[in-house]
Amino acid sequence: MAEVVEYEVKVLDKGEVKLINQMDQGGDYGVVAAARVSNGVAYDKASKGDDADFKLISYLMKHRHGTPFEHNLFTFYIKCPLFVAREWQRHRIGSYNEVSGRYTEFNAQFYIPTVARKPAETNKQGSVPVNNKGADEWLETEIQRWSLAAHVEYKKLLDFGIAKELARIVLPLNLYTEFYWSVNARSLMNFLSLRTGEDAQWEIQQYAKAIEPMFFDVMPFTYHAWVNNGRIAP
Amino acid sequence: MAEVVEYEVKVLDKGEVKLINQMDQGGDYGVVAAARVSNGVAYDKASKGDDADFKLISYLMKHRHGTPFEHNLFTFYIKCPLFVAREWQRHRIGSYNEVSGRYTEFNAQFYIPTVARKPAETNKQGSVPVNNKGADEWLETEIQRWSLAAHVEYKKLLDFGIAKELARIVLPLNLYTEFYWSVNARSLMNFLSLRTGEDAQWEIQQYAKAIEPMFFDVMPFTYHAWVNNGRIAP
Amino acid sequence: MAEVVEYEVKVLDKGEVKLINQMDQGGDYGVVAAARVSNGVAYDKASKGDDADFKLISYLMKHRHGTPFEHNLFTFYIKCPLFVAREWQRHRIGSYNEVSGRYTEFNAQFYIPTVARKPAETNKQGSVPVNNKGADEWLETEIQRWSLAAHVEYKKLLDFGIAKELARIVLPLNLYTEFYWSVNARSLMNFLSLRTGEDAQWEIQQYAKAIEPMFFDVMPFTYHAWVNNGRIAP
Amino acid sequence: MAEVVEYEVKVLDKGEVKLINQMDQGGDYGVVAAARVSNGVAYDKASKGDDADFKLISYLMKHRHGTPFEHNLFTFYIKCPLFVAREWQRHRIGSYNEVSGRYTEFNAQFYIPTVARKPAETNKQGSVPVNNKGADEWLETEIQRWSLAAHVEYKKLLDFGIAKELARIVLPLNLYTEFYWSVNARSLMNFLSLRTGEDAQWEIQQYAKAIEPMFFDVMPFTYHAWVNNGRIAP
Numbered sequence: 014m015a016e017v018v019e020y021e022v023k024v025l026d027k028g029e030v031k032l033i034n035q036m037d038q039g040g041d042y043g044v045v046a047a048a049r050v051s052n053g054v055a056y057d058k059a060s061k062g063d064d065a066d067f068k069l070i071s072y073l074m075k076h077r078h079g080t081p082f083e084h085n086l087f088t089f090y091i092k093c094p095l096f097v098a099r100e101w102q103r104h105r106i107g108s109y110n111e112v113s114g115r116y117t118e119f120n121a122q123f124y125i126p127t128v129a130r131k132p133a134e135t136n137k138q139g140s141v142p143v144n145n146k147g148a149d150e151w152l153e154t155e156i157q158r159w160s161l162a163a164h165v166e167y168k169k170l171l172d173f174g175i176a177k178e179l180a181r182i183v184l185p186l187n188l189y190t191e192f193y194w195s196v197n198a199r200s201l202m203n204f205l206s207l208r209t210g211e212d213a214q215w216e217i218q219q220y221a222k223a224i225e226p227m228f229f230d231v232m233p234f235t236y237h238a239w240v241n242n243g244r245i246a247p
Numbered sequence: 248m249a250e251v252v253e254y255e256v257k258v259l260d261k262g263e264v265k266l267i268n269q270m271d272q273g274g275d276y277g278v279v280a281a282a283r284v285s286n287g288v289a290y291d292k293a294s295k296g297d298d299a300d301f302k303l304i305s306y307l308m309k310h311r312h313g314t315p316f317e318h319n320l321f322t323f324y325i326k327c328p329l330f331v332a333r334e335w336q337r338h339r340i341g342s343y344n345e346v347s348g349r350y351t352e353f354n355a356q357f358y359i360p361t362v363a364r365k366p367a368e369t370n371k372q373g374s375v376p377v378n379n380k381g382a383d384e385w386l387e388t389e390i391q392r393w394s395l396a397a398h399v400e401y402k403k404l405l406d407f408g409i410a411k412e413l414a415r416i417v418l419p420l421n422l423y424t425e426f427y428w429s430v431n432a433r434s435l436m437n438f439l440s441l442r443t444g445e446d447a448q449w450e451i452q453q454y455a456k457a458i459e460p461m462f463f464d465v466m467p468f469t470y471h472a473w474v475n476n477g478r479i480a481p
Numbered sequence: 482m483a484e485v486v487e488y489e490v491k492v493l494d495k496g497e498v499k500l501i502n503q504m505d506q507g508g509d510y511g512v513v514a515a516a517r518v519s520n521g522v523a524y525d526k527a528s529k530g531d532d533a534d535f536k537l538i539s540y541l542m543k544h545r546h547g548t549p550f551e552h553n554l555f556t557f558y559i560k561c562p563l564f565v566a567r568e569w570q571r572h573r574i575g576s577y578n579e580v581s582g583r584y585t586e587f588n589a590q591f592y593i594p595t596v597a598r599k600p601a602e603t604n605k606q607g608s609v610p611v612n613n614k615g616a617d618e619w620l621e622t623e624i625q626r627w628s629l630a631a632h633v634e635y636k637k638l639l640d641f642g643i644a645k646e647l648a649r650i651v652l653p654l655n656l657y658t659e660f661y662w663s664v665n666a667r668s669l670m671n672f673l674s675l676r677t678g679e680d681a682q683w684e685i686q687q688y689a690k691a692i693e694p695m696f697f698d699v700m701p702f703t704y705h706a707w708v709n710n711g712r713i714a715p
Numbered sequence: 716m717a718e719v720v721e722y723e724v725k726v727l728d729k730g731e732v733k734l735i736n737q738m739d740q741g742g743d744y745g746v747v748a749a750a751r752v753s754n755g756v757a758y759d760k761a762s763k764g765d766d767a768d769f770k771l772i773s774y775l776m777k778h779r780h781g782t783p784f785e786h787n788l789f790t791f792y793i794k795c796p797l798f799v800a801r802e803w804q805r806h807r808i809g810s811y812n813e814v815s816g817r818y819t820e821f822n823a824q825f826y827i828p829t830v831a832r833k834p835a836e837t838n839k840q841g842s843v844p845v846n847n848k849g850a851d852e853w854l855e856t857e858i859q860r861w862s863l864a865a866h867v868e869y870k871k872l873l874d875f876g877i878a879k880e881l882a883r884i885v886l887p888l889n890l891y892t893e894f895y896w897s898v899n900a901r902s903l904m905n906f907l908s909l910r911t912g913e914d915a916q917w918e919i920q921q922y923a924k925a926i927e928p929m930f931f932d933v934m935p936f937t938y939h940a941w942v943n944n945g946r947i948a949p
Contacts, residue, residue, distance in 0.1 A: 033290050036320065037271045043322070047344040047427050053351045056267050056324060056427075077909070083342035084429045086270065086320040088277070090290055095567075096582075096650050105573040108317035108431070110281040114564075115606045115682065117287045124650065132644045138583040140644030152643065159634050159651050166627050175620065176600045176608030178682050182564050182592065182655040183627050193281050193290075195318040195431075197342070207779070214583065214646050311675070330816075330884050333797075339807040348798075349840040349916065358884065366878045372817040374878030386877065393868055393885050400861050409854065410834045410842030412916050416798050416826065417861050421884040441545070448817065448880050501758050504788065505739045511790070515812040515895050521819045524735050524792055524895075551810035552897045554738065554788040556745070558758060576785035576899070578749040585755045661749050661758075663786045663899075665810070 020230070022223045024093070025216060027122050027189055030223045032231075034088035034195075041234040044070055044198070047081035063234075071238040079247040082199035085232065089194045089224065094124040096186040097217045100208075106200040111192035115178035118171065122189040123160035127153050130215065139212065160187060201228060202239050202246035209244070254464070256457045258327070259450060261356050261423055264457045266465075268322035268429075275468040278304055278432070281315035297468075305472040313481040316433035319466065323428045323458065328358040330420040331451045334442075340434035345426035349412040352405065356423040357394035361387050364449065373446065394421060435462060436473050436480035443478070488698070490691045492561070493684060495590050495657055498691045500699075502556035502663075509702040512538055512666070515549035531702075539706040547715040550667035553700065557662045557692065562592040564654040565685045568676075574668040579660035583646035586639065590657040591628035595621050598683065607680065628655060669696060670707050670714035677712070722932075724925045726795070727918060729824050729891055732925045734933075736790035736897075743936040746772055746900070749783035765936075773940040781949040784901035787934065791896045791926065796826040798888040799919045802910075808902035813894035817880035820873065824891040825862035829855050832917065841914065862889060903930060904941050904948035911946070 020032045036043060045066045046059035060066055073081055093101070102109055129148040133139035143149070163185050170180035196204065205228065207213065208221035229236040239246070254266045270277060279300045280293035294300055307315055327335070336343055363382040367373035377383070397419050404414035430438065439462065441447065442455035463470040473480070488500040504511060513534045514527035528534055541549055561569070570577055597616040601607035611617070631653050638648035664672065673696065675681065676689035697704040707714070722734045738745060747768045748761035762768055775783055795803070804811055831850040835841035845851070865887050872882035898906065907930065909915065910923035931938040941948070 031290075034270050034272050034277065034318070036268050036322075037273070038268045039271070043268065050344050050425060050427055051347040051350055053346045053425065056265075076914070080342055080344055084268070084320075084322050084344075084427065086318075086429075086431075088270075088318050094650065095654075099563075099567065099570075102567075102570060103577065108314055109571065110284050110314055110318075112287045113285040113606065116285055126647065126650075129642075130644045130647050131642050138581065138646065140646055143642065148641075151641070152638075155634075155638065156651065162630075163653070166623075170620070170623065173616070173619070174597075174599050174611065176598045178606065178608055179594065179598050182562065182594075183624065183653050185631070185651050185653050186563075187650040191284060191287065193284055193318065195320075197320075197429075212778070310680070328884065329801075329888075333801065333804075336801075336804060337811065343805065347840070360881065360884075363876075364878045364881050365876050372815065372880065374880055377876065382875075385875070386872075389868075389872065390885065396864075397887070400857075404854075404857065407850075407853070408831075408833050408845065410832045412840065412842055413828065413832050416796065416828075416889040417858065417887050419865070419885050419887050420797075446544070499758075502738050502740050502745065502786070504736050504790075505741070506736050507739070511736065518812050518893060518895055519815040519818055521814045521893065524733075548810055548812055552736070552788075552790050552812075552895065554786075554897075554899075556738075556786050576782055578752050578782055578786075580755045581753040584753055659752060659755065661752055661786065663788075665788075665897075 020227045024219050024223045026125055026127070027092070028094070028124070028220070029090070029092040030220060031090040032087060032227045033090050033193070035231060036085055039085055039231055041066065041070060041232050043084045044073070044081045044232070044235055047084050048073055048078070067234045067238070070234045071241060074238040074242045074247050077247045079199050082202070082235065082247060083197045085198040086195055087198070087201060087228075087231070089196070090191070091194055091220070092189055092191045093220055094187045094216065095190055097220060098190050098192065100214065100217050101194070104200065104204055107194055107196035109192055109194055112190055114181040118177060119167070119181065119184065119188060121161070121164040123156075123163075123185070124187040124189065124216070125153055125157050125160065136212070140215065156187065160185065198228070198232060198235060199246060206244050206246050254461045258453050258457045260359055260361070261326070262328070262358070262454070263324070263326040264454060264461075265324040266321060266461045267324050267427070269465060270319055273319055273465055275300065275304060275466050277318045278307070278315045278466070278469055281318050282307055282312070301468045301472070304468045305475060308472040308476045308481050311481045313433050316436070316469065316481060317431045319432040320429055321432070321435060321462075321465070323430070324425070325428055325454070326423055326425045327454055328421045328450065329424055331454060332424050332426065334448070334451050335428070338434065338438050341428055341430035343426055343428055346424055348415040352411060353401070353415065353418060353422060355395070355398040357390075357398075357419070358421040358423060358450070359387055359391050359394065370446070374449065390421065394419065432462070432466060432469060433480060440478050440480050488695045492687050492691045494593055494595070495560070496562070496592070496688070497558070497560040498688060499558040500555060500695045501558050501661070503699060504553055507553055507699055509534065509538060509700050511552045512541070512549045512700070512703055515552050516541055516546070535702045535706070538702045539709060542706040542710045542715050545715045547667050550670070550703065550715060551665045553666040554663055555666070555669060555696075555699070557664070558659070559662055559688070560657055560659045561688055562655045562684065563658055565688060566658050566660065568682065568685050569662070572668065572672055575662055575664035577660055577662055580658055582649040586645060587635070587649065587652065587656060589629070589632040591624075591631075591653070592655040592657065592684070593621055593625050593628065604680070608683065624655065628653065666696070666700060666703060667714060674712050674714050722929045726921050726925045728827055728829070729794070730796070730826070730922070731792070731794040732922060732929075733792040734789060734929045735792050735895070737933060738787055741787055741933055743768065743772060743934050745786045746775070746783045746934070746937055749786050750775055750780070769936045769940070772936045773943060776940040776944045776949050779949045781901050784904070784937065784949060785899045787900040788897055789900070789903060789930075789933070791898070792893070793896055793922070794891055794893045795922055796889045796918065797892055799922060800892050800894065802916070802919050803896070806902065806906050809896055809898035811894055811896055814892055816883040820879060821869070821883065821886065821890060823863070823866040825858075825866075825887070826889040826891065826918070827855055827859050827862065838914070842917065858889065862887065900930070900934060900937060901948060908946050908948050
């Protein structure tokens with residue numbers, strides 16, 4: 014029975030991931046208990062020792078028995094740019110509540126990249142660093158300048174008396190947003206599998222990589238079995 | 248931050264409901280925090296006192312803002328007859344792991360009703376008690392006798408060497424099964440709304456009614472707001 | 482057996498909704514057939530005439546028997562601003578495929594509002610028209626100018642050699658995007674219920690109102706029963 | 716644009732699978748169109764010829780881009796024994812409407828196996844044929860006799876005046892039921908993957924194998940790409 018592990022990790026220039034809630038009796042135990050109910054084993058007698066438990070979890074993972082991994086829920090607080098949130102919220106097995114630009118005036122917080130990236134030659138959607146300090150500085154200055162200008166424009170509309178929900182439409186996709194995300198371990202593994210992958214955009218990769226050790230810490234056997242399974246979710 | 252409330256309630260003649268897991272920081276707080284993130288309020292500052300919190304939850308319920316109720320997960324252990332489990336598992340927003348008759352030899356546990364019920368006159372699917380002690384006793388004896396015969400038949404097939412997965416097909420729908428059910432508060436309210444209703448079969452009503460006070464105990468504000476909303480889930 | 486009805490409706494200044502696909506044997510018939518299988522009625526004999534069918538559909542709607550409405554799938558093509566798409570894609574019971582700014586260079590298409598809106602006095606998230614021609618013109622000019630500037634900035638980054646996926650982060654939320662949306666009738670009614678409501682932002686209301694007659698045309702009995710039910714989805 | 720293909724296949728002794736509905740413009744075209752919207756290609760210009768289309772579908776399958784496969788919905792009519800339906804309905808991404816034993820008196824239709832199966836030595840949940848004609852005949856006679864007795868018992872309770880919903884609890888798991896199942900191609904591939912597998916019970920395998928050619932016929936490219944991908948759903 015795990016005690017609550019609270020994590021807080023900084024991501025990108027102003028982003029953040031926090032694990033704010035999970036099951037009271039969480040961890041790998043929930044997986045093992047759910048799987049062994051097939052054989053009529055009682056909840057409080059579900060563990061058969063670490064070796065047998067890890068072996069069972071590995072078997073479930075390999076044979077795509079996914080449901081035992083659904084009894085563990087994680088709630089994360091996420092602060093990320095809008096273009097990252099747009100990709101994130103396409104994952105439908107999970108629950109989202111987000112700050113609303115209709116209710117709330119946005120702060121002047123924008124993601125300012127510090128590394129210029131150019132199109133990858135081998136992957137038509139991907140990108141690689143330009144590896145040129147001058148280019149990096151040019152990009153950083155440019156996006157910084159543009160973001161400030163966008164915030165000025167937003168404030169100008171608000172000052173004129175335009176409603177928040179309408180004024181926000183001038184804000185760019187590098188604006189930071191905040192949301193809660195509740196996701197079970199099965200769906201989380203699918204997210205990590207796809208979003209830590211090389212095909213994912215660099216910025217969302219950083220978020221997925223920040224979450225991965227939190228998942229490991231709460232469910233170490235499940236984590237290892239997932240890695241051994243080629244990071245494919247069951 | 249609620250401490251874990253563990254409940255165990257007997258249902259029907261041999262059935263059971265136990266609340267075996269929930270969120271570490273569960274209760275109404277999760278709803279309030281998820282709703283107030285819309286306004287950019289931090290997780291640990293989400294409560295504005297009981298009155299304001301209850302008012303917010305009532306507002307969400309009435310206006311069908313359902314997502315804040317999805318961050319609370321409950322895991323129940325259920326022991327119920329197969330015909331009840333069949334209705335239960337049609338609720339798709341939730342996770343199930345069940346004892347398998349392919350792996351495990353079933354015990355001789357059957358639901359034996361003690362009240363004879365006849366077709367309702369006003370509701371073509373429903374039923375009402377016959378209100379005749381002789382009829383009650385006749386039914387109880389009949390189903391008891393039949394259940395024992397079914398178990399004898401099952402054992403006969405097993406003894407002949409038939410595989411468990413095939414032998415089980417002679418077992419009747421009043422056989423008890425066991426499963427874990429993880430469900431969030433939003434989906435749970437939908438279940439309770441439908442399955443405590445008069446249209447539901449009497450037996451599944453008993454299960455829903457057994458779960459209702461567990462839900463109340465963990466999320467009292469949400470429970471009251473749901474009742475005030477005519478027991479309609481958001 | 483409805484023939485394919487193809488609709489195309491313009492929304493906002495450059496937006497669009499098209500119904501591009503639906504069930505081969507769609508319409509209200511699917512609802513009626515799915516409901517009557519409860520009574521063992523065969524698929525090709527499911528209709529009992531318009532009056533009985535409409536009465537059945539109304540009963541299902543009122544008593545929240547939602548599953549018979551899930552056998553009808555609609556695929557829509559949607560062209561809408563990003564801030565509308567963000568709200569839309571929070572509806573999780575449905576399937577989305579969207580143009581990707583990682584692969585594709587965006588056109589210079591932006592939503593330019595022609596009516597200035599100020600905060601509503603009675604609803605902290607809503608807005609009402611300013612009703613001042615000068616304000617309308619000021620807003621239109623301002624957003625037009627800003628959108629062009631944003632597109633220039635985007636092109637500047639692309640011309641410098643920045644990857645599309647990174648350059649897009651300067652684009653504002655009034656940029657048009659395009660996606661396909663497949664949704665069943667039950668989930669569609671929930672969408673229409675919430676997004677034609679007064680609480681919804683004016684722009685997404687226009688999309689929901691554009692879709693409503695398409696739904697009516699394909700499933701007229703279901704549509705009327707839903708309206709009679711206070712536009713509450715089952 | 717596929718014409719409607721209606722299939723009807725007999726399964727087991729009295730079972731059946733029928734494809735009763737699908738998309739008006741179904742087939743592989745929907746997958747290709749949904750995938751190419753990423754690149755901003757219009758719906759009616761989505762095909763680039765068979766070779767390019769098949770290559771694209773194979774790429775999506777291999778790289779687990781699953782959403783383009785969600786725009787194709789299939790509605791099947793299924794007649795199968797209760798123990799098969801119980802396994803089937805655990806697949807949650809799909810819609811079910813089933814004949815109700817609360818409303819409807821069941822016919823005396825039971826699955827009578829003609830091949831005795833014993834526990835597999837290598838797989839604790841599985842089974843293999845006994846390969847003994849005497850054993851086959853013994854089992855068939857035994858289950859035939861038991862099923863008739865169960866139906867007599869059911870009728871006895873009904874004749875006494877017991878409500879249908881209560882009388883049905885004496886019926887065994889080899890009773891036939893009927894339901895409609897609407898499922899998208901992505902979820903269907905997952906079903907076929909798991910239920911045609913050797914680990915699945917023999918009876919549900921027969922249903923999955925009956926459905927497989929219907930899927931092939933409507934979406935031949937998708938089918939082949941799925942087979943080439945080791946029958947793993949994206």
